[in-house]
Amino acid sequence: MTAIEKDPVVEPAAVEAPRGRLAGLAPYATALRAAGGLLTVVGAYLPWATFVLNDGPYPEKATLEFFTAPLGVSGFRLHLLVFGIAAIVLAFVPAVPARGRILRALGWGVVAVSVVNGMYITTQGGGFGAITAADGAVAFGAIVALIGGAVLLVGAFAGGLEGHARWGRPLGRFVEWALLLVIYALLLLLVAAVLTSGGQGSVANPYSGAVFLSFLGALGGLLAALHSAGVVTWVTGMSERHRAYSAIVLLAVALLLPLTAAGTQYWMTVAANIGVYAATAIGLNIVVGLAGLLDLGYVAFLGIGAVVAANFSGATAARFDIVLPFPLVMVISAVVAGIFGAIVGSPTLRVRGDYLAIVTLAFGEIFVRSSQNNIGGLTGGSNAIPGIPPVTAFGQPFNESLTIGSVELPAGALYYFLIVVIVAAVMAVFGNLKNSRLGRAWIAIREDEDAARAMGIRTGPVKILAFMIGATLAGLAGAFFAHKTGTVSYESFRFLESVTLLAAVILGGMGTIPGAVLGASILFVLPEKLREFADYRLLIFGIALVLIMRFRPQGLVPDAHRRAELAPQSEPPPPDGSTGPAAAKVAAS
Amino acid sequence: MSGKHAAPEAPRAAIGQSILSAEGVTMQFGGLRALNDVSFGLSEGEIIGLIGPNGAGKTTFFNCLTGLYAPTSGSVALRGTPLPQDPAKVTDRGIARTFQNIRLFPSMTAEENVLVGRHVRMKQGPLSSLLHGPAFKRSEAEARSRTAELLEFVGLSRFSDELARNLPYGDQRRLEIARALATEPSVLLLDEPTAGMNAQETEATRQLIFKIRDLGTSVVVIEHDTKFIFTLCDRVLVLVQGELLVEGTPDEVRGDPRVVEAYLGAPPDEVEHQIHAAEETP
Structure with missing residues (x-):
């Protein structure tokens, strides 16, 4: 097989017209999308908590101490920043397939991240003062980001949702192998990141749950966006074409987990x-x-x-x-x-x-x-x-650490x-x-x-x-x-x-x-x-x-x-409405 | 109707020796006698129609033939050997059926549905299924090629990877036939194969049944569409309130006043008119 690289072909997808009340907002879709993205970015740069919570400052400099490094966003604020910028870019670039769906996924991600962190700060801080204004300090990060996410969602729906993008045409075998290798390596890092995100929950690390949930929310948004963009389908298709190769590489990748952050x-x-x-x-x-x-x-x-x-x-x-x-x-x-x-x-x-x-x-x-x-x-x-003894092999108990070479x-x-x-x-x-x-x-x-x-x-x-x-x-x-x-x-x-x-x-x-x-x-x-x-x-x-x-x-x-x-799109059912799948379902029940 | 449809049906295959026989089948559900002393014989290469008003016991009769019900009395035999009271074993022996209300496996693809039909003809034990050795690969390849042939035969190749539930209604019925044929039956029982179909689909089904008969499978068809039955079958059985009322060629049955009176339950004149109208149209 030859390894000729071809650009994946993106088949055009029909746009699902916006429905109901949002239909009236269609002309403002681009503006709404951009505004949502912008609000998200602003939210990422605002402080999130008005005071230091009982368990210590909220992670990622979300408390007032953020002023010490105003541009150094990290953690969930970095996720929001990335999502916000992506949304602004997507709002103005018309050529991206399934744009509405991607934006919708990003919107849900923003909402999830801001709700998780906002709610956590609220409950730990003893009320809405913690995320709004208290003792002369203001911290509207969570609220601005949440509004940003909501506006983004409205914009995404108002502009209409296209079908999921599809990437046609397989690439050469070796190109796909190389791509899969990279993707599986990324997957390993991702798994390690999910596993360790927030760290080990303990008294010394009181926010691990919130950080983890927020990370999951961002990850969910990202994966949904990738799915809308057809990337997930494309990768699955590739891995199904190379089943044996995928199985071997995934096994190898899984065995490498102890060498990562996890x-x-x-x-x-x-x-x-x-x-x-x-x-x-x-x-x-x-x-x-x-x-x-x-x-x-x-x-x-x-x-x-x-x-x-x-x-x-x-x-x-x-x-x-x-x-x-x-x-x-x-x-x-x-x-x-x-x-x-x-x-x-x-x-x-x-x-x-x-x-x-x-x-x-x-x-x-x-x-x-x-x-x-x-x-x-x-x-x-x-x-x-x-007192069940650990498994041992070659004199090495399985519950102890082992040094092989370096x-x-x-x-x-x-x-x-x-x-x-x-x-x-x-x-x-x-x-x-x-x-x-x-x-x-x-x-x-x-x-x-x-x-x-x-x-x-x-x-x-x-x-x-x-x-x-x-x-x-x-x-x-x-x-x-x-x-x-x-x-x-x-x-x-x-x-x-x-x-x-x-x-x-x-x-x-x-x-x-x-x-x-x-x-x-x-x-x-x-x-x-x-x-x-x-x-x-x-x-x-x-x-x-x-x-x-x-x-x-x-x-x-x-x-x-x-x-x-x-599966490749098969012919649509005959125009005769009575023989469509819906009719069949009714008749069969 | 166009000239194409007016052409006489495919030439009747030579009718051979008896293959399926039922002797005095009676089925009692509590106080209800659904079938009373029904006997019939099916010969090789024959198509038999089973008609009767709703609740006459037609489907019950099918269930008795396929081992789904154990008859209260009477016996069913395939090539002279009594059939076991187990649908799975009956299928293994060579009787396949379709259902009145389509019963495909909705979340499986068309291909997988037919592959399930190959179950009894595949030699593949649990261990072989587990290890996927060369024998397994051979039997899978054989089953898949046979499945592809059958889907082609009923005209559903293009829907091979489509979920059964997504198929148009008429195609679901044809898929059910393909699935039944996958068991390599010597007798095929079709329960209302044209229900809900339009004229063209019905005609296609009629031709399909002739093709199946020509491949050496005897067919028994339950149907309400008398025109369909009279132009399809070699013999017609009329079942009324669990009893076999009339048995004969389509012409004999059509002319029988008892059928006119009992089967349709309408004033004779009107029924006569309907039946003649049906005769003229094909």
């Missing part, structure tokens, strides 16, 4: 925990996302894997006095969890839908209660099984490497199964069980297999979990954990790998980051879930829809 023991531990839940969420995604069977007790399989591993670990509280090598323990844990998966799955032969959910809920509860009561002496009861890996990096490999393996299992006879049978059952049977699918065994494989993957993760945390207690496998896993799958997008990983990352990073909001953590969490389900029910990384979007 390379400390704390972040390695956080990342390894995310890995455990990501692997488990992918397993759950087989059951829920592919086969469409609601499992409310899934975390029990993680627990079973952990308990099995703990009992063969040589810990003092272990039931068996045998110490098996870790790889073997993983296999045993996975198999035992798989057997239980088949047992739990067997009611699916007779029970459907809501009733099945109740059965799985009961199973999860049985596991928690019997572990709590130490049935069979296997779980240590309320004492848990503490590179020093932080403590926990080895566990991180191990979980990356496990997650990669779980992803491969999921991906391979999804694109096979078995995976299609699962999806068919999810879509219409009776029709699936009429197509010759023996739904009973196929559904039990879904439970079994999902449980096996969770068991695998459980064995890792036991050794990494060193303690296995029933408290880690309660109903709430099952629900969180389920939320991760649904939030990320059912039936997709990136969805499950993203969902698990978000749901298990947020509690870590929002420690100072401990009291409100679940509340914020719940509200966020409700909002996401309302505005993006298909999840953050949706399945087949995306593929349909990527």
Whole structure:
């Protein structure tokens, strides 16, 4: 294949006419957009807090001390500055495709950043005085930026929204490889930045949650803007064309995380925990996302894997006095969890839908209660099984730091490497199964069980297999979990954990790998980051879930829809209105 | 109607030996007897029409034939062997069906829908699915090429990557037929394949069914459109209130006063008029 570079061709997209009340503002769209951008820039340069909060000055010199370096904007103020300038430029450059959509995304980003920081300063400072005027000092940063964001949004809508930009024509293979390499490297830096943004929440660092949320808001705006500009679609298309290459590079990139800013023991531990839940969420995604069977007790399989591993670990509280090598323990844990998966799955032969959910809920509860009561002496009861030794290989315990040549890996990096490999393996299992006879049978059952049977699918065994494989993957993760945390207690496998896993799958997008990983990352990073909001953590969490389900029910990384979007535009349905998709939907229901 | 449509239907294929037979099928739902002692036989290369007023038990009969319902009494046999009471096994044995209210897998693409139909004919165990070895790749390639042929056969190649739910209504019905054909059936049961279609689409479906018959698949069709049935089928069965009222060639059924009286439930003159009108139009 030759590496001829061609300019990506941007296909023209139809402009969606502004609707409703905003239609009247159409002539002022450019002015509104520019004004919104300008206000955002001004907001970025204004002070944000009128006084030093009880917990110390607000980060990024947002307090009055900003006067010491008036032009030195950083952190969230830098994000706003960039967004504002981008908006002003876009307002006057007509040639950019999907301009309205990009501006809308930027507008939402500005709103999110100003609301998060403004609200935080307000609540910590004890009222609106903190972000307006108090004691003779003024600080309208948050308000000006928020108005800027709102004006930008109005301007974006008033000017009309075009369709997402599409980039046609693939480039040469080597050009695409090089581009993907750069993009994945950027992705690594981005992941490290997200993980470490705001730092580790603690008394000494009281604003970590706000900084993190603000960063997420800005990042969300940026990604939405890139998506509107067609960049995300273009990159996904490229990575799909080079599937094997992407998989290898992404794996390599993931293994490089300990060398970035996230390379400390704390972040390695956080990342390894995310890995455990990501692997488990992918397993759950087989059951829920592919086969469409609601499992409310899934975390029990993680627990079973952990308990099995703990009992063969040589810990003092272990039931068996045998110490098996870790790889073997993983296999045993996975198999035992798989057997239980088949047992739990067997009611699916007779029970459907809501009733099945109740059965799985009961199973999860049985596991928690019997572990709590130490049935069979296997779980240590309320004492848990503490003191599980770390995994060791070649005399190197995985929980200690390691120096290879001049590179020093932080403590926990080895566990991180191990979980990356496990997650990669779980992803491969999921991906391979999804694109096979078995995976299609699962999806068919999810879509219409009776029709699936009429197509010759023996739904009973196929559904039990879904439970079994999902449980096996969770068991695998459980064995890792036991050794990494060193303690296995029933408290880690309660109903709430099952629900969180389920939320991760649904939030990320059912039936997709990136969805499950993203969902698990978000749901298990947020509690870590929002420690100072401990009291409100679940509340914020719940509200966020409700909002996401309302505005993006298909999840953050949706399945087949995306593929349909990527596919070349097929002919429009016949002009006869009665045969359009809408009519079909009505007729089919 | 144009001359094209006036042309007689495709030449009837030679009708061979009996392939599907039902003996005294009775289906009782609580106090309701949906089917009462229905017997019929289908020969190779034959197209049989099943008509009757709403609630006559036509779909129930299909469900009995495909193992979705276990008949209260009576038996169904394919090539002389009784059929199991399991839709999956019945499909494996060679009976495929479509549904009255389209039941595609809406979030799967057209291609994937047909691939699901290949399920029973693919040799691909769970381990092979997991490892994606050479045998897996061969069976996938085979299934995909067969799928492409079938989509071409029903005229849906261009919608291959489109989600089933986004297809126009008539195309959804044709996709359902392609999916059923993917199971390589010797008998195809079509439940109202032209419901909601306009005249051209109905005609296209008629030709499609002839093509399917010519490939060696026997067909049973449920339909309300009598014109469609009379110009399509070799034999027509009239089911009324769960009982087989009349069985015969389209001409025999058309002329039968019991059909006129019982089936349409309208004054004989008017029905006569309707049926004759139907005769003249094709």
